[in-house]
Amino acid sequence: MHYNCSFTRKANMYLITLFVILCASFANLELIELNENNWKLxxxxxxMVEFFAPWCPACKSLSxxxxxxxxxxxxIGLKVAHVDVTKSPSLSGRFLVTALPTIYHIxxxxxxxxxGSRDGDAFMFYVKQKEWQKxxxxxxxxxxxxxxxxxxxxxxKLSHLLKDFNTSLQEEYGLPTWGSYAMLAAATIIVGAALGLLLVCIVDFLYPAKKSQRQSFLLSEEKSGSAVDDEIVDDIEYNDDDDEAEDDEEADSSPEVSEAEDEEVKPNSCSESDDDKNDDAEMDSDSKNKHPNKSSSSEVRRRNNPKETK
Incomplete structure (x- = not known):
C-alpha cells in the first residue's frame, strides 16, 4: 500500500513537470528566433524584432x-521575433545595433x-493604430x-571570430596577451598583403595594359637620357651661335676703334715732330753761341766774295 502511494506521487510529479515544460514550449511557440541564416524571413x-544579449540586464527584464x-x-497578424547578437554578430552590424535592447518594426x-515605451500595451497600440506610419x-x-x-x-562577423580565436589562444593554449596580439598583428599584415596582391592581379586581368605602355624601365631611362642629351646639344649650339654673333659684332666695331686710335696717334706724332724741331733750333743756337767767330767770319767772306754766294 505504501509502495503504491509513493509510485502515485512520483507519477504525479512527472506529469506536472511535463505539463510545465509543454506550457513553456507553447508559450514560446509564437516567438521566432532569427539568426544569420533565416533573417530574410x-x-x-x-x-517586430528585438535584438538582445543574454548578459544584458535590460534585455532580461524585457524578456x-x-x-x-x-x-x-x-x-493582429503580427510576427514577433528576437535575435541573439552574441550568436549572430553579423546581424548586429547589418542593423547598426549600438544599444541593447533594440527593437525594429518591419x-x-x-x-x-x-x-516607444517597452510594455505589452504600448507594443499593441503601436501596431494596431499604425503609429509606425508617423x-x-x-x-x-x-x-x-x-x-x-x-x-x-x-x-x-570576422571581428567576432577574431575575438573568439584570441580568447581560445589565451585560455586553451595559455598564450600570453602580448603573444596573441602579436600573432594577430602578423596575421593581419600577411592577409592584407595577400589581398592587395590579389586585387592588383584582378585589376590587371580586367584592364590589361596596352602594348605601347608595356615598356621596361631601362627603355624609359634610355629615352629620358637621350632627351637630356638632345637638350644639352641644343644648348651648346645655341651658345656657339651666341659666340659667333658676338665675334661679328666685335669685328664690325673694330674699324671704328682703329680710326679713333689713329686720330689719337696723329696729334701725338705732330707734337713729337714739333718737339724735335725745337730741339734742333736749340742745338743750333747753342752752337752759334759757342762759336760766334766762325759765323762772323763766314759772313765777312760772303760779303767780300759775292760770287761764292751766287
Whole structure:
C-alpha cells in the first residue's frame, strides 16, 4: 500500500513537470528566433524584432513582456521575433545595433526603429493604430538588405571570430596577451598583403595594359637620357651661335676703334715732330753761341766774295 502511494506521487510529479515544460514550449511557440541564416524571413509581412544579449540586464527584464506580446500578436497578424547578437554578430552590424535592447518594426521590407515605451500595451497600440506610419523608415544607405550593409556584416562577423580565436589562444593554449596580439598583428599584415596582391592581379586581368605602355624601365631611362642629351646639344649650339654673333659684332666695331686710335696717334706724332724741331733750333743756337767767330767770319767772306754766294 505504501509502495503504491509513493509510485502515485512520483507519477504525479512527472506529469506536472511535463505539463510545465509543454506550457513553456507553447508559450514560446509564437516567438521566432532569427539568426544569420533565416533573417530574410522578416522582409515579407509585418514583424517586430528585438535584438538582445543574454548578459544584458535590460534585455532580461524585457524578456517576459516580449514573450507575452509574442503570444498575443498572432491576433493582429503580427510576427514577433528576437535575435541573439552574441550568436549572430553579423546581424548586429547589418542593423547598426549600438544599444541593447533594440527593437525594429518591419513592414514589407521597410525598417523603422521602435522608440516607444517597452510594455505589452504600448507594443499593441503601436501596431494596431499604425503609429509606425508617423516615423520615417531608415534611409536606403542604412537598409540592412543593401550590398554595402552586407559587406559590413561580414566585417562584424570576422571581428567576432577574431575575438573568439584570441580568447581560445589565451585560455586553451595559455598564450600570453602580448603573444596573441602579436600573432594577430602578423596575421593581419600577411592577409592584407595577400589581398592587395590579389586585387592588383584582378585589376590587371580586367584592364590589361596596352602594348605601347608595356615598356621596361631601362627603355624609359634610355629615352629620358637621350632627351637630356638632345637638350644639352641644343644648348651648346645655341651658345656657339651666341659666340659667333658676338665675334661679328666685335669685328664690325673694330674699324671704328682703329680710326679713333689713329686720330689719337696723329696729334701725338705732330707734337713729337714739333718737339724735335725745337730741339734742333736749340742745338743750333747753342752752337752759334759757342762759336760766334766762325759765323762772323763766314759772313765777312760772303760779303767780300759775292760770287761764292751766287
Amino acid at each position: 522578416m522582409l515579407k509581412g509585418e514583424w 517576459p513582456i516580449w514573450n507575452r506580446f509574442a503570444n498575443s500578436a498572432d491576433q 513592414k514589407d521590407g521597410e525598417f523603422r526603429q521602435y522608440r 516615423s520615417e523608415p531608415i534611409s536606403s544607405w542604412k537598409n540592412p538588405d543593401s550590398i554595402h550593409m552586407s559587406i559590413l556584416s561580414y566585417f562584424f
